[in-house]
Amino acid sequence: MCLGVPGKIVETYEKGGLHMARVDFGGIFREACLDYVPEAQVGEYCIIHVGFAISLLNESEAMETLDLLRQIGAIEEELGPEPTP
Amino acid sequence: MKYVTEYRDAELVKSVIGEIRHTVTRPWTLMEICGGQTHAIVRHGIDQLLPPEIELVHGPGCPVCVTPLELIDKALAIASQPNVIFCSYGDMLRVPGSGRDLFSVKAQGGDVRVVYSPLDAVTLAEKNPDKQVVFFAIGFETTAPANVMSVIQAQRLGLTNYSVLVSHVRVPPAMKAILGSPHNRVQGFLLAGHVNAVMGYHEYPSLLAEFKIPMVVTGFEPLDIVQGILTTAQLLEAGKIEIANAYQRAVTFEGLKPAQDAIEKVFMECDRAWRGIGMIPMSGWCLRPEFDLFNAEKRFNVGDIHTKESSLCIAGQILQGLKKPHDCPAFGKECTTENPLGATMVSSEGACAAYYKYGR
Amino acid sequence: MTDETINIEGAVCAPPLPHGEQIVMGHGAGGRMSHQLIQKAFMSAFDNPALLAGDDAARLESNLHANLAISTDAHVVFPLFFPGGDIGRLAVCGTVNDVAMLGAKPLYLTAGFILEEGLPMETLHRVVASMKSAADEAGVQIVAGDTKVVQKGKADGLYITTAGVGVIRTGVTVGGAQAKVGDVVILSGSIGDHGIAVLGARNELGFQSSLQSDVAPLNHLIDAMLDASDNVHVLRDPTRGGLATTLNEIATQSNVGILLDEETIPVHPEVGAACEMLGFDPLYVANEGKLVTMVAREDAESVLKAMQSTRYGEGAVIIGEVTAIRRGRVLLKTALGSTRIVDMLAGEMLPRIC
Numbered sequence: 001m002c003l004g005v006p007g008k009i010v011e012t013y014e015k016g017g018l019h020m021a022r023v024d025f026g027g028i029f030r031e032a033c034l035d036y037v038p039e040a041q042v043g044e045y046c047i048i049h050v051g052f053a054i055s056l057l058n059e060s061e062a063m064e065t066l067d068l069l070r071q072i073g074a075i076e077e078e079l080g081p082e083p084t085p
Numbered sequence: 086m087k088y089v090t091e092y093r094d095a096e097l098v099k100s101v102i103g104e105i106r107h108t109v110t111r112p113w114t115l116m117e118i119c120g121g122q123t124h125a126i127v128r129h130g131i132d133q134l135l136p137p138e139i140e141l142v143h144g145p146g147c148p149v150c151v152t153p154l155e156l157i158d159k160a161l162a163i164a165s166q167p168n169v170i171f172c173s174y175g176d177m178l179r180v181p182g183s184g185r186d187l188f189s190v191k192a193q194g195g196d197v198r199v200v201y202s203p204l205d206a207v208t209l210a211e212k213n214p215d216k217q218v219v220f221f222a223i224g225f226e227t228t229a230p231a232n233v234m235s236v237i238q239a240q241r242l243g244l245t246n247y248s249v250l251v252s253h254v255r256v257p258p259a260m261k262a263i264l265g266s267p268h269n270r271v272q273g274f275l276l277a278g279h280v281n282a283v284m285g286y287h288e289y290p291s292l293l294a295e296f297k298i299p300m301v302v303t304g305f306e307p308l309d310i311v312q313g314i315l316t317t318a319q320l321l322e323a324g325k326i327e328i329a330n331a332y333q334r335a336v337t338f339e340g341l342k343p344a345q346d347a348i349e350k351v352f353m354e355c356d357r358a359w360r361g362i363g364m365i366p367m368s369g370w371c372l373r374p375e376f377d378l379f380n381a382e383k384r385f386n387v388g389d390i391h392t393k394e395s396s397l398c399i400a401g402q403i404l405q406g407l408k409k410p411h412d413c414p415a416f417g418k419e420c421t422t423e424n425p426l427g428a429t430m431v432s433s434e435g436a437c438a439a440y441y442k443y444g445r
Numbered sequence: 446m447t448d449e450t451i452n453i454e455g456a457v458c459a460p461p462l463p464h465g466e467q468i469v470m471g472h473g474a475g476g477r478m479s480h481q482l483i484q485k486a487f488m489s490a491f492d493n494p495a496l497l498a499g500d501d502a503a504r505l506e507s508n509l510h511a512n513l514a515i516s517t518d519a520h521v522v523f524p525l526f527f528p529g530g531d532i533g534r535l536a537v538c539g540t541v542n543d544v545a546m547l548g549a550k551p552l553y554l555t556a557g558f559i560l561e562e563g564l565p566m567e568t569l570h571r572v573v574a575s576m577k578s579a580a581d582e583a584g585v586q587i588v589a590g591d592t593k594v595v596q597k598g599k600a601d602g603l604y605i606t607t608a609g610v611g612v613i614r615t616g617v618t619v620g621g622a623q624a625k626v627g628d629v630v631i632l633s634g635s636i637g638d639h640g641i642a643v644l645g646a647r648n649e650l651g652f653q654s655s656l657q658s659d660v661a662p663l664n665h666l667i668d669a670m671l672d673a674s675d676n677v678h679v680l681r682d683p684t685r686g687g688l689a690t691t692l693n694e695i696a697t698q699s700n701v702g703i704l705l706d707e708e709t710i711p712v713h714p715e716v717g718a719a720c721e722m723l724g725f726d727p728l729y730v731a732n733e734g735k736l737v738t739m740v741a742r743e744d745a746e747s748v749l750k751a752m753q754s755t756r757y758g759e760g761a762v763i764i765g766e767v768t769a770i771r772r773g774r775v776l777l778k779t780a781l782g783s784t785r786i787v788d789m790l791a792g793e794m795l796p797r798i799c
Binding site for chain 2: 016033
Binding site: 093121124134175178179180181184186189199202228 | 721781796
């Protein structure tokens with residue numbers, strides 16, 4: 001139920017009473033509604049689902065998670081792979 | 086693509102899987118209840134790479150497939166009417182009703198249109214004042230904010246030719262039904278990350294208290310999924326009954342308040358039948374009576390519908406050892422192990438939970 | 446459902462309808478439904494060896510000096526003009542390519558036009574000029590044609606049908622049934638460009654991109670490949686239904702397995718982004734200027750080099766191999782090291798929300 005894709009806000013504007021944004025998905029652009037994430041600014045990333053922003057991506061949380069997982073990666077390298085069953 | 090590519094890093098994913106391998110000391114059965122997560126698992130073959138101790142079971146996580154037959158038939162009846170522009174998310178077009186689908190209706194002259202966003206349907210209503218525009222508003226909680234906004238916007242614009250056919254389903258009652266079933270084998274739950282992005286996860290402590298199994302908010306990229314599995318495995322091994330968030334970049338405990346407010350304003354909880362499963366009480370959302378004007382079921386006379394269920398693909402139940410192949414009406418005829426009929430559950434190319442098992 | 450209690454494990458979904466009684470859009474998508482239609486409505490009725498071989502052009506054995514290849518196509522693309530091309534260029538390149546994929550030098554094309562009442566004459570001139578330009582590039586002549594006009598509302602502006610004939614190189618047998626275990630699979634460039642460019646131009650899903658269709662005549666590229674090796678076994682252009690469908694067709698025709706390496710398959714970042722947004726898989730998106738080939742392993746490097754130094758082949762890469770494992774099936778090794786089946790496109794490719 002959840003095809004949500006990260007996109008970068010490149011422009012915001014009002015349209016028909018709705019707070020809208022032009023979103024860059026990596027070279028593909030589409031309009032999306034920001035009414036549910038009103039604090040989102042140009043340059044920030046949101047998860048877009050069926051033309052609506054449903055989450056403002058938190059860059060510092062993202063970095064923390066990746067760092068944590070990379071640490072796991074480093075430990076794994078030291079431990080060596082388990083024998084495959 | 087930022088926020089996508091990093092989460093598909095093969096080395097990182099493999100190292101997290103290695104950590105899962107180191108963590109588990111006995112078998113665990115985990116369920117995910119999101120078509121998007123099932124799709125990601127199939128597409129990247131993640132279940133092949135997990136240690137044998139982890140069994141992934143797929144819950145009814147695709148709103149397209151669980152939409153009740155009666156509502157599909159209503160959709161077909163409405164779409165067949167002259168002067169109607171029937172708008173739908175793409176994957177609904179393929180779902181069979183009693184003997185026909187939206188493709189059949191389109192072939193007979195029905196104006197059926199795929200839209201990416203419900204706001205596109207509202208725009209169609211504005212541009213075609215002499216037609217009735219009906220939008221098939223299906224989905225879990227993830228899609229509810231978008232679907233309700235189309236109603237709010239139509240009201241704001243004073244449109245009299247826009248209505249929605251609602252078939253929303255909610256995750257917590259489904260989880261309650263699954264975990265409360267005597268057949269239940271699920272020991273840990275991967276929560277659908279985008280449902281939680283909207284709703285937060287404040288609805289889940291009561292489920293935790295009742296069923297006492299760990300629940301982990303999980304995302305959709307391979308790294309997110311294995312991180313969710315690792316977190317769940319760690320909780321299980323430590324005997325900790327907790328809710329954890331393994332999708333922190335996108336999900337907060339509170340969720341999106343404006344979205345929850347909008348849903349509360351337009352929808353109310355109601356009973357909902359899940360196709361192939363049965364009635365789960367209060368598991369759906371319906372339009373509040375204040376919005377009757379936008380309710381397609383009220384606007385169109387689609388009373389006398391006689392539903393006739395097509396043979397359902399029960400490959401999943403066969404694989405679980407719960408049913409035998411000869412219980413399936415299509416077995417050996419349209420459907421063989423080489424060419425399973427398993428429906429397009431989550432992807433337009435036919436990957437479904439049963440199918441992928443045959444893919445090994 | 447025979448149980449009283451709720452039992453939710455595993456997938457319980459209604460299989461899609463087979464649509465045997467009327468034509469629906471899925472029959473034109475190039476996937477399994479299209480194949481079934483062709484089998485049931487045409488192959489069994491017309492029934493001759495040249496047709497039943499199942500390639501995009503027919504190999505006509507004759508007691509003239511050479512064997513001929515002949516092919517036909519209908520073009521109904523909308524909009525008529527899209528980034529990178531138009532219906533005219535598509536028509537010429539499509540048929541030139543089908544003939545060339547049999548190892549033949551395309552020589553002559555015919556073109557039939559179904560024109561909708563009200564079509565501006567200027568539009569027709571633009572399309573025809575584009576056809577001439579494509580024909581000149583390919584080195585073919587359009588030698589016969591037909592024109593019909595239909596009432597307003599019956600032709601999306603303009604439909605074109607083309608037929609093409611060419612002479613198969615002496616001693617060459619190239620076709621979908623010729624793949625051999627051990628062959629290397631080479632793709633001439635990035636996939637999905639045409640399908641996404643046209644979808645963007647239609648604007649029904651509201652996205653904008655700068656992608657261009659890759660529509661191109663590939664006969665000169667094929668000449669370079671056949672000059673480099675006598676062991677090119679299969680040539681095919683992955684049009685509707687995409688690379689996945691084309692490879693499945695070949696796997697079935699040749700009764701071989703095909704193993705692909707996901708990391709080697711080139712996808713333009715914008716095509717990738719559009720597919721992510723819509724829930725598509727680039728493997729199923731149409732191409733109009735790419736080919737896939739299966740070549741004997743010992744000649745793979747020389748064919749690859751020949752492709753990379755010829756126009757339209759600059760992006761050529763090895764993407765997999767022909768195996769004896771799971772004959773009739775296409776398998777993909779993912780970036781994570783797992784393996785999954787790649788099936789044919791079923792019916793219409795639809796954006797998903799799941």
